[in-house]
Amino acid sequence: QSALTQPASVSGSPGQSITMSCAGTANDVGGYNLVSWFQQHPGKAPKLIFFGVSYRPSGVSSRFSGSKSGNTASLTISGLQAEDEADYYCSSYTNIGTLVFGTGTEVTVL
Amino acid sequence: QITLRESGPTLVNPTQTLTLTCTFSGFSLTTSGVGVGWIRQPPGKALEWLAFIYWDDDHRYSPSLNSRLTVTKDTSKNQVFLTLTNMDPVDTATYYCAHRGRYCSGGDCAPYMDVWGKGTTVTVSS
Numbered sequence: 468q469s470a471l472t473q474p475a476s477v478s479g480s481p482g483q484s485i486t487m488s489c490a491g492t493a494n495d496v497g498g499y500n501l502v503s504w505f506q507q508h509p510g511k512a513p514k515l516i517f518f519g520v521s522y523r524p525s526g527v528s529s530r531f532s533g534s535k536s537g538n539t540a541s542l543t544i545s546g547l548q549a550e551d552e553a554d555y556y557c558s559s560y561t562n563i564g565t566l567v568f569g570t571g572t573e574v575t576v577l
Numbered sequence: 578q579i580t581l582r583e584s585g586p587t588l589v590n591p592t593q594t595l596t597l598t599c600t601f602s603g604f605s606l607t608t609s610g611v612g613v614g615w616i617r618q619p620p621g622k623a624l625e626w627l628a629f630i631y632w633d634d635d636h637r638y639s640p641s642l643n644s645r646l647t648v649t650k651d652t653s654k655n656q657v658f659l660t661l662t663n664m665d666p667v668d669t670a671t672y673y674c675a676h677r678g679r680y681c682s683g684g685d686c687a688p689y690m691d692v693w694g695k696g697t698t699v700t701v702s703s
Contacts, residue, residue: 468640470623503689505624512673512693513616513624519687522680556624560688564637566614566626 471496471557471569478575479547487572489540489557495567497538501560504533504542508553517542544574552576579603581613581674581694589664589701599657599674599694606632606652612677613657614690615648617670625670629677630657664701671696 472490479485489496489504496502500520505513515524517533520540530551532543540559544551557569585597597615604611612631618624630636630648638646647660657674675690 500685501687507624512696514693515689515691518689518691519680522687522689524689524691558624558626563640565639566629566637568616568624568626571623 468561468567471567473569473572476573478577480577481547483547484545485547486541486543489569491538491559493538494562495559496540498562499560502540503558505556506553547576549576579676579692583672583674583694583697585697590703591665591701593664595661595664597659597672601655604676606650608632610679614675614677615659616673619670666701669701671698
């Protein structure tokens with residue numbers, strides 16, 4: 468199975484909205500609503516910020532929103548803040564019950 | 578409160594077998610729908626999923642590592658074990674375990690990995 472494709476980097480100014488994509492195939496992202504998103508700050512473990520495409524765990528800011536269209540999932544951060552600067556990874560279950568992560572997107576707050 | 582902690586050797590020789598332990602609390606691996614996942618991250622690189630083990634003893638392995646990976650559990654001790662054979666320098670990474678739960682609504686269930694351990698760094702070198 469191949470890693471899901473994410474843009475290497477996305478940047479934005481404080482207060483702006485940014486969107487990052489997560490491209491897969493019909494055997495993973497496109498076939499199921501089982502995409503998760505994780506935020507990872509340097510030297511820290513990943514933190515779950517979305518699952519099931521659009522479920523946000525309690526305690527996660529409502530500035531984060533998720534969606535999916537076809538074989539591509541997206542994560543939008545609105546009202547960008549300095550603390551949002553981190554690496555973001557998507558993941559999806561596959562048609563054989565395995566999991567695949569994305570290549571990761573580095574978010575920079577200008 | 579769910580917590581997980583990875584433990585094991587920090588340095589492994591090439592060709593050796595790595596065994597890591599994930600010790601957890603705050604949940605039971607006998608509860609329906611619950612599992613533990615293993616994920617690794619080489620220095621400066623992306624996350625890579627390795628395996629799941631579930632409450633019913635079902636397990637899934639990364640296809641690329643399937644022949645080298647084994648995950649087992651000891652529910653009485655709240656521990657999960659990962660074994661990776663024939664270690665190579667490319668296996669140098671931080672290894673994480675994570676709680677895998679699921680949220681069900683209207684007949685549909687969405688799995689998630691909501692709590693992760695802090696990770697343990699393993700270096701493969703002679």
